[in-house]
Amino acid sequence: MKKQLISLAITAAFALPAAAEQSVEVLHWWTSGGEAAALNVLKGNLEKQGVKWNDMPVAGGGGEAAMTAVRARVTSGNPPTAVQMLGFDILDWGKQGVVADLNALATKEGWDKTVPAALQKFSKYNGKWIAAPVNIHSTNWIWANKDVLAKSGVTTEPKTFEEFIAAAEKVQKAGFIAIAHGGQPWQEATIFDGVVLSTGGIDYYRKAFIELDPKALNSPTTLKVFQRMSQIRKLVDKDFSGRDWNVASGMVISGKAGFQIMGDWAKGEFINAKKVPGKDFLCFRFPGTQGIVSFNTDQFAMFKLSDPDKAAAQMKLASAIMDPAFQSAFNVVKGSAPARTDVPDTAFDDCGKKAIKDVAEANKNNTMVGSIAHGHAVPASIKNAFYDVITRHFNGQIDDKKAVADLMSAAKN
Ligand code: BGC
Numbered sequence: 001m002k003k004q005l006i007s008l009a010i011t012a013a014f015a016l017p018a019a020a021e022q023s024v025e026v027l028h029w030w031t032s033g034g035e036a037a038a039l040n041v042l043k044g045n046l047e048k049q050g051v052k053w054n055d056m057p058v059a060g061g062g063g064e065a066a067m068t069a070v071r072a073r074v075t076s077g078n079p080p081t082a083v084q085m086l087g088f089d090i091l092d093w094g095k096q097g098v099v100a101d102l103n104a105l106a107t108k109e110g111w112d113k114t115v116p117a118a119l120q121k122f123s124k125y126n127g128k129w130i131a132a133p134v135n136i137h138s139t140n141w142i143w144a145n146k147d148v149l150a151k152s153g154v155t156t157e158p159k160t161f162e163e164f165i166a167a168a169e170k171v172q173k174a175g176f177i178a179i180a181h182g183g184q185p186w187q188e189a190t191i192f193d194g195v196v197l198s199t200g201g202i203d204y205y206r207k208a209f210i211e212l213d214p215k216a217l218n219s220p221t222t223l224k225v226f227q228r229m230s231q232i233r234k235l236v237d238k239d240f241s242g243r244d245w246n247v248a249s250g251m252v253i254s255g256k257a258g259f260q261i262m263g264d265w266a267k268g269e270f271i272n273a274k275k276v277p278g279k280d281f282l283c284f285r286f287p288g289t290q291g292i293v294s295f296n297t298d299q300f301a302m303f304k305l306s307d308p309d310k311a312a313a314q315m316k317l318a319s320a321i322m323d324p325a326f327q328s329a330f331n332v333v334k335g336s337a338p339a340r341t342d343v344p345d346t347a348f349d350d351c352g353k354k355a356i357k358d359v360a361e362a363n364k365n366n367t368m369v370g371s372i373a374h375g376h377a378v379p380a381s382i383k384n385a386f387y388d389v390i391t392r393h394f395n396g397q398i399d400d401k402k403a404v405a406d407l408m409s410a411a412k413n
Contacts, residue, residue, distance in 0.1 A: 032244075136355075202367055227400050388410065
């Protein structure tokens with residue numbers, strides 16, 4: 001009898017049509033400890049809904065390598081289901097007509113009402129939603145080791161560029177590395193975001209680096225920006241070249257270095273290392289940029305696919321990303337602020353609460369500007385040309401004056 005039942009059960013199991021498994025292949029560059037921890041929140045969320053996650057990580061902060069990989073996949077006719085993208089890259093793919101239309105879902109879920117306008121500019125093409133924003137990062141942050149600062153006699157938070165340099169010099173004199181830095185073009189450009197804002201203010205930033213106004217670019221202010229970059233260059237250690245950003249964060253976490261100038265994904269590393277803001281480390285805005293947020297927002301764009309199961313899974317992914325509870329859980333770990341204005345800050349630590357408050361105020365005061373370094377100020381061709389100038393200057397290949405001249409040419413790319 002028992003045998004009969006078993007064989008019946010087996011026959012029945014084989015007679016049933018196999019339930020089609022929904023899956024998403026997600027291409028991203030979240031490979032550091034903190035980033036992977038945040039990604040796991042998204043993975044877990046989807047898997048709970050029965051959607052299998054096929055991971056396609058392409059290492060390289062800032063996503064340059066990931067974007068090269070996406071182009072190769074699309075050219076060979078095998079695009080990934082979903083891709084982490086930034087700013088102008090999203091609009092570029094929108095223009096090429098290869099990304100899925102998320103408008104029906106966006107309308108049903110009311111994305112228009114909850115996503116800040118500065119982000120929507122990059123989430124929509126021709127008025128239609130083509131990407132789901134998962135966070136708001138900003139680049140004008142400094143991360144500091146509290147104990148190193150105390151041992152170096154730095155007792156107050158630097159509020160101006162000069163105060164910051166003076167504090168960093170104290171740290172250096174005390175025998176620590178003053179500024180932990182990874183010598184890769186996008187990281188130098190990330191520092192540049194803060195230096196530009198601190199030196200010229202928001203109007204200059206917009207004129208020179210968003211409108212590409214030649215007068216603003218070719219100005220004494222730009223010269224001063226490069227002079228300040230040279231000052232920072234003197235405060236990094238000799239082994240900075242090629243170092244990954246999360247290794248640099250590790251130097252601050254372990255007490256080798258005092259400061260890191262980096263976007264708030266760095267906080268993900270501190271949290272992942274079980275460090276507590278205010279107790280072990282400090283976060284403050286790049287001195288001279290208080291009240292301003294130079295943002296970049298990670299969004300997920302979906303490539304058009306003909307397989308209906310895959311297309312349905314794409315919509316599940318987009319909807320999962322936009323879920324307010326998920327946005328809280330994810331951004332607590334990632335170091336960023338939610339991409340929606342209706343997510344409470346209760347679950348966030350002090351740095352996260354500050355990030356959310358800063359974004360709300362900047363959104364209200366129109367002091368939110370797209371990051372040059374992370375693809376939200378100018379299209380990729382100009383961004384990359386800027387990287388080249390900033391990096392050659394940082395590495396001492398060109399002087400401050402030549403850097404201004406080269407930046408002018410780069411803007412014509
Ligand atoms: C992304 C972040 C990421 C960082 C470093 C930035 O461009 O927006 O999500 O953590 O690069 O990889």
